[in-house]
Amino acid sequence: MASEKILVVDDDKNLLELLRMKLESEQYGVTTAVSEEEAIRAVKEQIFDLALVDLQLIHQDGISLMGDLHAINPELPVLILTGHGSIESAVEAMKKGAYGYLTKPFEFQDLRLQIGRALENRRLTSEIRRLKELLEERYDFPNVVGKSGKMRRVLEVVSRIAKTDSTVYIHGESGTGKELIAKATHLASERKNEAFIAVNCAALPEPLLESELFGYERGAFTGAVRNRKGLFTQAHGGTLFLDEIGDMPVSIQAKLLRVIQERQFFPLGSETPLEVDVRLIVATNKDLEERIKQELFREDLFYRIHVIPVELPPLRERKEDIPALVDHFVKKFGQQMRKEVKGLTPEAMQKLMLYDWPGNVRELENAIEYAVAMTQQDFIADDLILRAKGVVSQEPLRPLRAARDAFEKSYLIYLLETSEGNVTRAAKLAGKHRADLYDLLKKHQLNVSDFKKPHPS
Numbered sequence: 535m536a537s538e539k540i541l542v543v544d545d546d547k548n549l550l551e552l553l554r555m556k557l558e559s560e561q562y563g564v565t566t567a568v569s570e571e572e573a574i575r576a577v578k579e580q581i582f583d584l585a586l587v588d589l590q591l592i593h594q595d596g597i598s599l600m601g602d603l604h605a606i607n608p609e610l611p612v613l614i615l616t617g618h619g620s621i622e623s624a625v626e627a628m629k630k631g632a633y634g635y636l637t638k639p640f641e642f643q644d645l646r647l648q649i650g651r652a653l654e655n656r657r658l659t660s661e662i663r664r665l666k667e668l669l670e671e672r673y674d675f676p677n678v679v680g681k682s683g684k685m686r687r688v689l690e691v692v693s694r695i696a697k698t699d700s701t702v703y704i705h706g707e708s709g710t711g712k713e714l715i716a717k718a719t720h721l722a723s724e725r726k727n728e729a730f731i732a733v734n735c736a737a738l739p740e741p742l743l744e745s746e747l748f749g750y751e752r753g754a755f756t757g758a759v760r761n762r763k764g765l766f767t768q769a770h771g772g773t774l775f776l777d778e779i780g781d782m783p784v785s786i787q788a789k790l791l792r793v794i795q796e797r798q799f800f801p802l803g804s805e806t807p808l809e810v811d812v813r814l815i816v817a818t819n820k821d822l823e824e825r826i827k828q829e830l831f832r833e834d835l836f837y838r839i840h841v842i843p844v845e846l847p848p849l850r851e852r853k854e855d856i857p858a859l860v861d862h863f864v865k866k867f868g869q870q871m872r873k874e875v876k877g878l879t880p881e882a883m884q885k886l887m888l889y890d891w892p893g894n895v896r897e898l899e900n901a902i903e904y905a906v907a908m909t910q911q912d913f914i915a916d917d918l919i920l921r922a923k924g925v926v927s928q929e930p931l932r933p934l935r936a937a938r939d940a941f942e943k944s945y946l947i948y949l950l951e952t953s954e955g956n957v958t959r960a961a962k963l964a965g966k967h968r969a970d971l972y973d974l975l976k977k978h979q980l981n982v983s984d985f986k987k988p989h990p991s
Contacts, residue, residue, distance in 0.1 A: 537762050538583035538653055539563040543573040543599065544615065545592050553586070556642055561752075561760045562649075570599050577606045584652050586645075589616035589623060597623075597630050604631055609659070611652040615640075680859070681984055682852040688715065688844060695842050696722035701794070703839050704817040706846030709894030712817035713777060715844060720773040725813055728772030731765050736781035744786050750802035764801060766793065766810050773813045779839065780820030780831060791835045814839070849891040849898060853944060854984070856886055857951040859895060863902035864914070875906050875914065880948070882916040887944030943978040955986035 540562050542553050550566045557564045565582070567573040570593055576582075585603060587596040600612045614627045617638040627635050633652045636645060680686070695702060696719050704712045713732060720730045738746060749764030765774060776782070782790070793799045794814065798807045816839045825831040849856070860878060868875045878886070882905075891897055905918040945964075953960040961971045975982065 537561065537563070537760055539565065539580065540649070541565050541567065541573065541576055541582045541585040543567045543570075543585065543591070543596070544588040545569070545590075546588070557649075558760075560646065563760055570594055570602070573599060574602055574606070577603050577610070581607070582610060583656060584649060585610055585612045586649075587612055587614055589614055589627075597627050597632070600627075600630060600632060609656070611656050613645075613648055613652060680852065680855040682847075682854045683981075683984070684847040684852050685855060688846060689718075691842075691844055692719050693722060695719065697724060698842075699813050701813075701839050701841040702815040702844060703842065704815065704844045704846060706817070706819060707848050707894055708819050709896030710846040710848060711895050712819075712846060713775065715846065716773075716775045716777075716815045716817060719815060720775075720813070723773070723813065725772050729769050730773050730775065731769040732775040732777060733765055734777045736778040740783040740786065743783070744789070745802055747786070748789065748799050748801050751804045761801075766799060766812060767801075767808060769812045770810050771812075773815060776814070776816045778818055778820075779816040780818035780822055780825055782831075784830065784832065787832045787835050791832065791838060794835075794838050849894045853887055854947045854951075854980070856898070857883065857948060859898055860886065860902060863899050864906060867903050867906040871906060873906060873909075874912065875909060876912045878905075878914045878919075879916060882914050882919045883948050884941075884944065885916050885919045887948060888941060939978075942974065943980070946974060946978060946980055950980065950982065950985040953985075955982045955984070957982055 540557055542550060542557070542564060543566075544550050544553075545568055547568060550568065554564045554566055565576050565580075567576055570591055573585075573587075577585075585600075587599055587603075589596040591599060596614050596616070600614070603610055603612065611633040612631070613634045613636060614623075614632045615636050615638060616623060623635075633655065634648045636648055680689075692715060702716070702719055704715055706712050716732070717730060720726060733743075733746060735743060745762070745764070747764050747766060749762050749767055752760050776790075789799065793810070797811070798809045800807050822831050822836050822840075826833045826836060860883070864875055864877055867873075886898070886901075893900075901919065905914045908918050909915070949960045949964055953963060957968055957971060961968045964971060966974075
């Protein structure tokens with residue numbers, strides 16, 4: 535049964551009402567607009583799967599309005615409707631990005647056929663994009679950048695648990711990459727060719743979160759004009775990732791507990807249970823045991839989801855990963871912005887290594903994006919790093935010994951990254967004897983082998 539949302543734009547109110555009735559009888563969700571302003575406002579407020587736009591509107595032609603709609607949602611398919619059909623306008627509409635073109639008066643059967651084709655094309659495009667993303671991410675966790683001992687242990691856990699169907703509980707501060715680890719787990723699992731569905735439990739109000747998770751039947755509440763599949767149903771056979779589960783309302787926690795226990799649930803307004811086969815991954819930056827004491831989280835649900843815990847370390851505890859992350863982000867944003875940026879100056883890298891990164895990897899990524907966008911040199915200078923995050927000014931004042939030790943460790947890490955673990959080269963760069971350098975590495979518990987690049991097989 536259809537569940538897509540369609541926007542219809544026409545200054546003929548009688549035609550609008552007729553199209554609304556006919557499309558709703560086909561189980562489409564329909565929003566109508568009699569003016570360009572109404573149409574633009576509607577597209578800004580919600581996601582549509584298709585737009586039907588009249589060529590002759592009050593203030594502008596439908597082709598111009600289509601351009602405005604595509605500026606908001608570039609992937610929105612548009613069918614142009616006109617009572618003034620001509621080869622010229624048809625060609626112009628298609629050149630400007632229209633999916634199709636229909637001349638009034640038209641048979642509803644012809645419109646239904648065009649709508650079906652446009653929606654199917656949109657579904658195929660979305661699926662192709664999803665498969666490309668899977669191919670890009672599939673092997674060897676390429677987007678999980680990190681060679682530190684702590685991150686290697688995380689990835690080792692992921693590789694062990696991926697083949698199971700056990701629930702995974704990811705805990706870590708905001709910005710540490712919880713969703714990336716969830717995707718890596720999914721892509722290494724037997725469910726890798728099925729859907730990976732993610733929802734942020736903190737981002738949706740209680741009624742909307744419930745309907746999003748479990749779906750609803752037509753007529754379940756005001757505005758429910760069609761059946762809608764919930765995220766559990768969409769993830770059937772695949773993986774459902776519940777981010778920030780610590781913020782899930784207690785009333786929904788009870789229903790989630792039943793789904794985990796019984797592997798079935800009732801969509802809103804339905805008396806027929808749906809069975810579901812889903813691998814569950816949850817994540818939170820909250821202390822759920824503390825929230826249990828505050829009666830904000832169910833203890834029985836906690837023990838159901840806390841099956842395989844994965845603790846993601848904050849970036850300040852794995853600073854040896856910063857050079858690799860910086861290299862990854864410089865290449866990423868350089869390609870996106872079509873800029874030839876080779877890396878950072880030693881002074882800029884030093885600033886990054888000294889900062890504690892309360893926003894973790896996400897904050898580092900934002901800082902590098904800013905620096906790549908602003909630099910006019912091959913190597914990013916430290917003044918751009920300072921402007922991006924105020925790195926030095928945000929560093930809390932430490933005792934001299936602690937500050938010196940922190941700098942020393944950061945310097946050694948960057949030195950080993952630069953020399954790729956070659957101690958002789960590192961000692962030469964540092965102006966130190968090899969024996970002295972080994973003493974410093976031992977003092978800061980740094981392993982040279984962690985910085986050596988693997989030989990190509």
